[in-house]
Amino acid sequence: MRSAAPLRTCVGCGERAPQRALVRVVAAADGLALDPPGRRAPGRGAYLHAAPACWAAFVRRRGPVRSLRRTPSADERARLVDALAARTSPEVQR
Numbered sequence: 001m002r003s004a005a006p007l008r009t010c011v012g013c014g015e016r017a018p019q020r021a022l023v024r025v026v027a028a029a030d031g032l033a034l035d036p037p038g039r040r041a042p043g044r045g046a047y048l049h050a051a052p053a054c055w056a057a058f059v060r061r062r063g064p065v066r067s068l069r070r071t072p073s074a075d076e077r078a079r080l081v082d083a084l085a086a087r088t089s090p091e092v093q094r
Contacts, residue, residue, distance in 0.1 A: 008047040012054030022047035027068040032080040044068045055081040
């Protein structure tokens with residue numbers, strides 16, 4: 001019997017999805033960073049859908065990100081979205 005895939009909550013839209021369908025974000029010493037595909041970067045992690053609508057919601061949100069246990073600044077959030085946009089394929093950005 002196989003166990004169910006782990007579910008995570010998107011910090012942009014707030015919807016739950018299988019972990020593999022989301023992009024992991026890590027709270028590094030120098031700000032927010034994308035976790036490489038192996039998902040092994042050290043530090044607190046949060047998850048986002050690979051959709052621009054979720055990225056925009058993440059940037060608009062204010063206050064702490066509970067899973068990261070910190071409050072990223074608007075600049076940190078915007079830099080992360082820029083990194084996500086550069087990393088994703090053009091099909092996803094539609």
